[in-house]
Amino acid sequence: MAPGGAGDSHFSSEDSMKQILLAVVVGAACLLALPASLCAGEKNPVVVLDTSKGAIEIELYADKAPETVKNFLAYVNDKFYDGTVFHRVIGNFMIQGGGFTAELKQKETKEPIKNESTNGLKNEKYTVAMAHRSAPDSATAQFFINVVDNAALDKEYKMGDGFGYCVFGKVLKGMDVVDAIKAVPTSLQKGMKDVPTEAVLIKSVTVKQ
Numbered sequence: 001m002a003p004g005g006a007g008d009s010h011f012s013s014e015d016s017m018k019q020i021l022l023a024v025v026v027g028a029a030c031l032l033a034l035p036a037s038l039c040a041g042e043k044n045p046v047v048v049l050d051t052s053k054g055a056i057e058i059e060l061y062a063d064k065a066p067e068t069v070k071n072f073l074a075y076v077n078d079k080f081y082d083g084t085v086f087h088r089v090i091g092n093f094m095i096q097g098g099g100f101t102a103e104l105k106q107k108e109t110k111e112p113i114k115n116e117s118t119n120g121l122k123n124e125k126y127t128v129a130m131a132h133r134s135a136p137d138s139a140t141a142q143f144f145i146n147v148v149d150n151a152a153l154d155k156e157y158k159m160g161d162g163f164g165y166c167v168f169g170k171v172l173k174g175m176d177v178v179d180a181i182k183a184v185p186t187s188l189q190k191g192m193k194d195v196p197t198e199a200v201l202i203k204s205v206t207v208k209q
Helices: 013-033 066-077 175-182
Strands: 046-051 054-060 084-090 094-101 127-130 143-146 167-173 186-189 192-196 201-207
Touching (some): 066 167, 066 201, 084 175, 094 175, 167 175
Antiparallel strands (some): 046 054, 046 201, 054 167, 084 094, 084 192, 084 201, 094 143, 127 143, 127 167, 186 192
């Protein structure tokens, strides 16, 4: 019978000891490398964006982008996103928010974070990613929701810096809300392109209990 088959049901005492030692080593590595919640086997956090177009529920991939999720949740806990808008909407590309008030005043942010775009996640439809400037490690608070598959934004695409955009979550519910936002009329306002003519407000962002 091949290794691992149904007949492999008996282990020696030496095998048992090896399994125990392996479990201890893996457990220690988990505690050193990952957040305690993930080591305990808890699910990824979920947040709810309450917008003027409806609610969007998003799973945050803390297991794949731990620093990015930690940063995002810090802004959520500070209520930084409350009262901001989706300030850039391109219907065949993405919707971007998290940095400007309804008056298009840019908010002050925390320090930039490391780009985790090498985590294996793809910029596919309804995924959530961090916006950044030309430098790869320049993301702060702004994020965007892909409304189509955007393979050009993944790490493999050479954008001058060799880095793509870090995906850190995905929409679970409210795809219809995302679709409604991507369809809003836009115009040039205060020197900014693709701004909704009527503000799409992010009323609040909360962690779902």
